[in-house]
Amino acid sequence: MPALNLxxxxxxxxxxxxxxxxxTRHADDVMLEISADICRLFNADRLTLYIQDEGPSIVSxxxxxxxxxxxxxxxxxxxxxxxxVAHHRRLVNxxxxxxxxxxxxxxxxxxxxxxxxxxxxxxTREMLVAPILDSNNAVLGVIQLINNRSxxxxxxxxxxxxxxxxxTLTQTLATTPQVTSKILNKYDALIKMQVLDAKTLQxxxxxxxxxxxxxxxxxxxxxxxxxxxxxxxxxLFFDTPYExxxxxxxxxxxxxxxxxxxxLESTEWLxxxxxxxxxxxxxxxxxxxxxxxxxxxxFQGYQIRYLVTTAVDFQAxxxxxxxxxxxxxxxxxxxxxxxEDSDYGTDxxxxxxxxxxxxxxxxxxxxxxVIMDAYQMGASDIHIEPYPxxxxxxxxxxRDGGLLxxxxxxxxVRAPMVxxxxxxxxxxxxxxxxxxxxxxxxxxxxxxxxxxxxxTIPSAGGVEDIVMRILAAGEPIPLEQLGLTxxxxxxxxxxxxKPYGLFFVCGPTGSGKTTTLHSILGHLNTPETKIWxxxxxxxxxQKGLRxxxxxxxxxxxxxxxxxxxxxxxxxxxxVGEMRDAETTSIGIEASLTGHLVFATLHTNxxxxxxxxxxxxxxxPFNFGDALLGVLAQRLAKRxxxxxxxxxxxxxxxxxxxxxxxxxELRHTPAWQKDPNGEAKxxxxxxxxxxxxxxxxxxYRAKGCSHCNDTGYRGRVGLHELMTATPALKKLIxxxxxxxxxxxxxxxxxxxxxxxxxxxxxxxxxxxxxxxxAVCIK
Numbered sequence: 063m064p065a066l067n068l069x070x071x072x073x074x075x076x077x078x079x080x081x082x083x084x085x086t087r088h089a090d091d092v093m094l095e096i097s098a099d100i101c102r103l104f105n106a107d108r109l110t111l112y113i114q115d116e117g118p119s120i121v122s123x124x125x126x127x128x129x130x131x132x133x134x135x136x137x138x139x140x141x142x143x144x145x146x147v148a149h150h151r152r153l154v155n156x157x158x159x160x161x162x163x164x165x166x167x168x169x170x171x172x173x174x175x176x177x178x179x180x181x182x183x184x185x186t187r188e189m190l191v192a193p194i195l196d197s198n199n200a201v202l203g204v205i206q207l208i209n210n211r212s213x214x215x216x217x218x219x220x221x222x223x224x225x226x227x228x229x230t231l232t233q234t235l236a237t238t239p240q241v242t243s244k245i246l247n248k249y250d251a252l253i254k255m256q257v258l259d260a261k262t263l264q265x266x267x268x269x270x271x272x273x274x275x276x277x278x279x280x281x282x283x284x285x286x287x288x289x290x291x292x293x294x295x296x297x298l299f300f301d302t303p304y305e306x307x308x309x310x311x312x313x314x315x316x317x318x319x320x321x322x323x324x325x326l327e328s329t330e331w332l333x334x335x336x337x338x339x340x341x342x343x344x345x346x347x348x349x350x351x352x353x354x355x356x357x358x359x360x361f362q363g364y365q366i367r368y369l370v371t372t373a374v375d376f377q378a379x380x381x382x383x384x385x386x387x388x389x390x391x392x393x394x395x396x397x398x399x400x401x402e403d404s405d406y407g408t409d410x411x412x413x414x415x416x417x418x419x420x421x422x423x424x425x426x427x428x429x430x431x432v433i434m435d436a437y438q439m440g441a442s443d444i445h446i447e448p449y450p451x452x453x454x455x456x457x458x459x460x461r462d463g464g465l466l467x468x469x470x471x472x473x474x475v476r477a478p479m480v481x482x483x484x485x486x487x488x489x490x491x492x493x494x495x496x497x498x499x500x501x502x503x504x505x506x507x508x509x510x511x512x513x514x515x516x517x518t519i520p521s522a523g524g525v526e527d528i529v530m531r532i533l534a535a536g537e538p539i540p541l542e543q544l545g546l547t548x549x550x551x552x553x554x555x556x557x558x559x560k561p562y563g564l565f566f567v568c569g570p571t572g573s574g575k576t577t578t579l580h581s582i583l584g585h586l587n588t589p590e591t592k593i594w595x596x597x598x599x600x601x602x603x604q605k606g607l608r609x610x611x612x613x614x615x616x617x618x619x620x621x622x623x624x625x626x627x628x629x630x631x632x633x634x635x636x637v638g639e640m641r642d643a644e645t646t647s648i649g650i651e652a653s654l655t656g657h658l659v660f661a662t663l664h665t666n667x668x669x670x671x672x673x674x675x676x677x678x679x680x681x682p683f684n685f686g687d688a689l690l691g692v693l694a695q696r697l698a699k700r701x702x703x704x705x706x707x708x709x710x711x712x713x714x715x716x717x718x719x720x721x722x723x724x725x726e727l728r729h730t731p732a733w734q735k736d737p738n739g740e741a742k743x744x745x746x747x748x749x750x751x752x753x754x755x756x757x758x759x760x761y762r763a764k765g766c767s768h769c770n771d772t773g774y775r776g777r778v779g780l781h782e783l784m785t786a787t788p789a790l791k792k793l794i795x796x797x798x799x800x801x802x803x804x805x806x807x808x809x810x811x812x813x814x815x816x817x818x819x820x821x822x823x824x825x826x827x828x829x830x831x832x833x834x835a836v837c838i839k
Contacts, residue, residue, distance in 0.1 A: 699774040
């Protein structure tokens with residue numbers, strides 16, 4: 063009976079609130095006049111009301127308790143909770159928005175936007191969200207209740223109540239000026255231009271809401287409105303010039319180096335050009351962008367000129383800047399033209415002069431397109447692989463350590479394509495029997511300021527393979543963002559802060575050694591410190607560093623540069639690679655005479671680096687005195703943050719995980735004395751550092767459009783830091799075996815590559831398959 067009375071009282075109060083909502087004129091009245099009553103009715107802490115925007119997105123009205131965030135725009139998709147509700151038109155009741163496993167029961171792509179909590183200090187827990195739909199089941203908005211003050215999840219009574227509130231809000235939002243007037247006013251000029259009438263524009267607006275798409279797409283596809291006409295209407299509405307998509311536009315360097323595609327796509331703007339202190343920007347809504355001061359905060363001190371564009375023009379320009387996950391229509395057209403053109407010749411009649419002079423030649427455009435797409439897709443290498451006879455030539459990109467198919471080129475253009483690349487790299491086009499290597503400065507051929515290291519290799523069937531490494535000039539990553547565990551970062555900072563000594567970073571080609579060294583140098587780079595670097599090539603530049611490019615053809619090798627550095631009053635010296643005894647000897651000498659020396663080595667692990675250097679003939683006593691430490695590094699594939707799937711490991715899974723982690727600890731005194739106790743303490747530490755509610759959560763790859771259905775996107779560093787302790791220095795001087803040095807280092811606190819990788823698994827960054835793949839002993 064008490065439960066019935068409670069429901070009756072709730073319904074009575076609910077009817078009163080609904081009556082007040084019916085008396086309001088639009089969404090702002092609801093938020094300003096009734097939001098507090100709605101919160102009291104549901105015993106909720108806060109309320110957010112979203113309304114459907116003119117595009118496939120929803121935008122919040124003023125929210126109770128969150129007045130600092132007056133305009134939160136969310137796309138109608140599975141990425142956010144409110145966006146999911148609008149997209150699927152279904153109610154969602156969540157107990158804890160920080161519980162990834164609970165969110166992923168709705169969708170693997172759903173995430174809670176924690177940024178608002180981080181900025182305000184507020185902790186969101188429970189969330190009850192319902193869609194607001196019109197009679198045609200089109201989305202008008204979303205109502206969201208946050209945090210049940212009882213600390214429990216919202217119940218069935220509250221679910222029924224918020225559904226009734228949403229139904230009552232339908233009439234209010236249907237007449238809200240922000241939902242109707244702005245959309246119609248933006249394109250009002252189309253009526254004045256006699257492109258369409260008011261009734262047709264109203265119908266197009268309704269269709270867009272029902273289909274959850276942008277009204278511009280409806281107008282162009284269903285009503286024959288051209289992009290130019292849309293642009294003219296927007297220009298008149300915003301009193302701002304219209305800027306269309308231009309295929310010949312040069313991509314400004316800042317767009318690719320400092321801005322992420324996801325950020326620009328969500329904030330709906332793109333930088334077009336920078337001239338002196340003037341910046342030109344393309345956007346869908348100049349008024350909103352100016353009021354948000356998004357561009358002003360990023361480009362402080364610049365005079366900003368805003369140009370309006372259509373949604374289609376914006377998307378095309380965005381793809382032009384950052385490329386696409388698969389060949390675009392532009393690439394398909396170029397390939398089609400290459401396939402139809404019979405004037406390119408064969409392997410024996412390439413017209414070099416014509417290829418070099420005809421800048422509008424389809425082949426020239428195609429080569430430039432391949433390089434630009436590779437850079438914009440985040441590839442590190444471009445592989446051009448021709449096959450004998452009339453077989454097509456394959457082009458593949460290496461990204462995140464793996465190769466991706468990009469395109470196939472008709473067989474009859476393989477020789478002209480190779481010739482074109484040789485011309486760009488200033489190589490001998492007549493030499494096809496010997497390997498050649500060189501560099502391409504792409505800025506003179508395309509819109510990107512990048513260099514490519516090119517290698518040509520004769521292969522079977524009288525053809526030549528080409529591999530190009532993209533050397534994109536970049537900035538150092540801050541040491542805090544390098545992906546080091548807290549344990550390794552603290553030890554690394556302590557070691558490299560010594561006034562003199564020798565420190566190595568080792569690993570195979572492409573494992574990020576140079577990036578790590580520059581992060582360390584960035585940490586040490588102060589006005590009172592003189593730093594010289596010798597590199598081949600110089601990929602990362604830093605203000606304050608004096609960087610020298612090695613040129614062996616001119617007699618400028620690492621050893622020569624090192625001797626010059628010692629006469630140039632250095633505090634810190636960085637050598638790209640110590641590959642010979644002379645360079646290593648100079649490095650040891652410099653470290654013993656008061657300099658801090660950094661270098662890279664191509665070795666598999668930290669202890670193996672020591673034996674490699676001793677095998678070069680280094681004096682073990684001098685080397686032992688000079689050594690500060692060795693950091694071994696690998697790159698493992700990172701789980702895609704958009705689709706990775708959380709799961710709870712079984713007790714057997716945890717037991718096997720601990721057993722594999724402890725493989726390299728079993729010979730340490732602590733594990734030999736009490737293996738069960740050490741395993742228990744290890745598990746307790748993991749739960750404390752990485753667990754939630756006393757449990758560990760692991761993640762596995764799933765696959766989505768964001769990661770090309772691979773389950774992985776990006777890479778994460780695995781690190782093995784061996785510091786030169788007195789015990790280790792003694793072993794070096796005694797020329798001890800690698801196994802003995804390894805055991806001593808682990809006993810003194812070194813995490814091996816595999817151990818560090820397994821910690822990254824617990825952090826949700828990668829999985830065991832990827833760690834095993836790069837940590838083979």
